[in-house]
Amino acid sequence: PVSLSGRFKGSFAYFTIKDRLPQILTRVIDTLHRHKNEFFEEHGIDVQIGTFVLRLFQKGVEAEKRAISFLSKLRNELQTDKPVTPLEDELPDAALWNQYLDYQRNLSNGNGEPSWFQSPWLFVECYMYRRIHAALAQNPPIDNFDVFKEGKAQNFFESQEAVIGLCTYFQELLKNIKDLDEKQLQEELFKLLQVSLWGNKCDLSFSAGEDSSQKSSPLQSLENMVPYILVNDMEKLWSLLVNAKKNRTESNVRVDIILDNAGFELVSDLVLADFLLSSKLADEIYFHGKSIPWYVSDTTKHDFNWTLKQLQSANHMWMSRCGINWEGNLKKGVWVFCDHMFWTLPHDFSSMGGVAPDLYAELQMSNLLLFKGDLNYRKLTGDRKWEYTVPFHQALNKFHPAPLCSLRTLKSDTQVGLKPGQGEQIQASEPDWMSSQESHDHVLLDISVTKEQMNHYQ
Numbered sequence: 016p017v018s019l020s021g022r023f024k025g026s027f028a029y030f031t032i033k034d035r036l037p038q039i040l041t042r043v044i045d046t047l048h049r050h051k052n053e054f055f056e057e058h059g060i061d062v063q064i065g066t067f068v069l070r071l072f073q074k075g076v077e078a079e080k081r082a083i084s085f086l087s088k089l090r091n092e093l094q095t096d097k098p099v100t101p102l103e104d105e106l107p108d109a110a111l112w113n114q115y116l117d118y119q120r121n122l123s124n125g126n127g128e129p130s131w132f133q134s135p136w137l138f139v140e141c142y143m144y145r146r147i148h149a150a151l152a153q154n155p156p157i158d159n160f161d162v163f164k165e166g167k168a169q170n171f172f173e174s175q176e177a178v179i180g181l182c183t184y185f186q187e188l189l190k191n192i193k194d195l196d197e198k199q200l201q202e203e204l205f206k207l208l209q210v211s212l213w214g215n216k217c218d219l220s221f222s223a224g225e226d227s228s229q230k231s232s233p234l235q236s237l238e239n240m241v242p243y244i245l246v247n248d249m250e251k252l253w254s255l256l257v258n259a260k261k262n263r264t265e266s267n268v269r270v271d272i273i274l275d276n277a278g279f280e281l282v283s284d285l286v287l288a289d290f291l292l293s294s295k296l297a298d299e300i301y302f303h304g305k306s307i308p309w310y311v312s313d314t315t316k317h318d319f320n321w322t323l324k325q326l327q328s329a330n331h332m333w334m335s336r337c338g339i340n341w342e343g344n345l346k347k348g349v350w351v352f353c354d355h356m357f358w359t360l361p362h363d364f365s366s367m368g369g370v371a372p373d374l375y376a377e378l379q380m381s382n383l384l385l386f387k388g389d390l391n392y393r394k395l396t397g398d399r400k401w402e403y404t405v406p407f408h409q410a411l412n413k414f415h416p417a418p419l420c421s422l423r424t425l426k427s428d429t430q431v432g433l434k435p436g437q438g439e440q441i442q443a444s445e446p447d448w449m450s451s452q453e454s455h456d457h458v459l460l461d462i463s464v465t466k467e468q469m470n471h472y473q
């Protein structure tokens with residue numbers, strides 16, 4: 016099926032490119048403006064003349080001006096549907112981006128240059144975040160400034176009550192985890208999977224930077240939310256982990272979490288990861304983050320370490336206990352953080368084997384891949400206009416390094432793996448169920464395991 020694109024007027028892609036992306040760009044430009052003094056303070060050179068000190072060289076402010084003019088030009092290109100231009104920077108992934116642009120140009124088969132509204136949505140939305148990164152990276156000394164840092168920190172601080180609730184619940188659970196029988200362990204896993212699933216509501220790109228923090232602990236409302244889970248493969252996930260554990264003899268059980276948003280969602284993913292270790296369902300957890308600031312709230316290495324530091328230094332016993340334990344897991348090497356550049360390219364995952372064979376080989380070492388969020392789902396399924404009932408496995412287009420599971424709240428108009436009539440039924444009562452802020456209460460936990468992989472675990 017065709018790729019989602021802004022050329023389909025009235026689609027979520029169209030409104031995203033027309034309204035939300037320019038809004039996000041305006042916020043970025045505003046953020047740079049607001050940090051002018053910080054750049055002035057941080058990056059000026061003082062010259063002593065007699066008793067006077069003069070700040071002569073304003074490298075910081077000049078860089079800010081250049082970055083803002085770059086971003087204003089980008090916003091104008093987007094809003095006037097200009098052709099998508101090749102990247103001019105020498106960053107490590109620039110060649111891969113320009114190759115992909117050539118590929119898009121060939122795909123458009125002479126029907127005009129790839130452009131913001133004509134090209135696939137996934138490509139142009141990723142391209143905007145890559146150009147934002149270039150606007151900073153090409154302008155030292157502000158090249159390491161994360162324009163989304165504030166929003167992510169705010170998301171964490173405004174989710175404090177939910178974070179405290181979750182850390183308290185988890186530390187209480189750890190006290191008697193050794194005495195839990197298999198049924199109880201399964202129940203706890205399902206709870207924490209759902210908390211991680213609903214945590215994905217807290218992304219800042221869907222809300223174009225507006226607050227979307229988790230105000231209260233989701234644990235109390237899980238029961239009421241179960242009906243909103245469209246695809247629920249938790250039983251399959253449990254049996255896969257239990258079988259892997261039984262077969263542990265030959266190697267460690269490894270679970271990889273392909274992270275999404277910082278803030279409450281990240282904390283919910285870390286609690287899930289700690290439960291997998293503490294329950295001995297897994298021996299090691301690999302986290303995959305983003306190597307550059309991405310989609311407003313996606314987790315970078317800095318966000319990951321910053322979150323652990325905030326927890327450790329929190330004025331709350333169970334929050335700091337979590338932070339200390341998790342820092343310990345990193346030191347012991349049972350938790351590993353990595354951030355391959357493939358995750359911030361426009362390619363969907365079916366081309367990972369060709370574009371990033373090292374990453375594909377790395378993921379093949381895993382017993383289970385947990386993909387968090389909507390963007391990962393779009394890249395897993397190629398961001399296409401699929402029929403709702405197309406099997407998830409088919410939409411993966413042969414991307415299958417290991418058994419994988421998507422934990423996603425619906426924030427874009429692509430969906431597969433539904434039962435016949437299921438999508439239409441929701442559509443009838445909620446026409447824009449796939450992409451409106453109000454209704455994005457629909458989530459899924461969809462797992463895909465090949466027969467060979469399942470047999471391997473029997």
Ligand SMILES: O=P(O)(O)OC[C@H]1O[C@](O)(CO)[C@@H](O)[C@@H]1O
Pocket residue numbers: 031035140215218219220221275276310387388389390391393424426427
């Ligand atoms: O953080 P997530 O769950 O990947 O969501 C990203 C959001 O940004 C979008 O790209 C829309 O702009 C959607 O994919 C989704 O709404």
Ligand SMILES: [Mg+2]
Pocket residue numbers: 218219220275276310312313388390
């Ligand atoms: Mg995100």
